[in-house]
Amino acid sequence: MKLSDLNNLTFENIGTWPLLVKAVFTLIICGAILGLSYWKDISPLQDDLKRVQDEEVSLKQTFETKQKKAANLTALKQQLDDIKETFGDLLKRLPNKTEVAALLVDISQQGLGAGLEFELFKPGAEHPADFYVELPIQIKVVGNYHAFGTFISGVSDLPRIVTNHDIHITPNQKGSLTLETTAKTYRYMDEEEELAEQEKAKGAQKK
Secondary structure (H helix, E strand, O other): OOHHHHHOOOHHHHHHOOHHHHHHHHHHHHHHHHHHHHHHHHHHHHHHHHHHHHHHHHHHHHHHHHHHHHHOHHHHHHHHHHHHHHHHHHHHOOOOHHHHHHHHHHHHHHHHHOOOEEEEEEEOOOEEOOOEEEEEEEEEEEEOHHHHHHHHHHHHOOOOOEEEEEEEEEEOOOOOEEEEEEEEEEEEOOHHHHHHHHHHHHHHHHO
């Protein structure tokens, strides 16, 4: 076949084309059809397959996470029960409003029993928190290290919760030592105080 013969080929005389030309043309047509089919049908399906595979991986990870939580559910429930019990015990150690005065007396008695001389014992203003009220007490006593240790230990062992903060020990002109600290005790709020704090918080949010 000559090149000039190819120039004379038209679709009108396709039946008279040489066999080789027909075969090449058929391959081109089939390739075009396959390419178009891939572009319109197979390619979107591959994208869907990739998306489903990624979703499968994500679901497996979610399942494994939930399975681990389910396996630890009994232990977590036990921990929650333990926390509730501990929290309840701590609440029992918070005095109510009528018991605070007796607690202040107990704190001062611990100092006197340790042989300390009080120069200052001043309860401050109460500071409301979430469900309790904090009462700071400024304390200044004179004595020695042993007496200070007995006092701090005795206050920590009181049935009610009392914590000591900002402890400073300095020598004084009397030849002994001065201890200054802020003791903090806590009491739980009654219902009226909780309602008042909630109303105050709502008012602050509106502003």
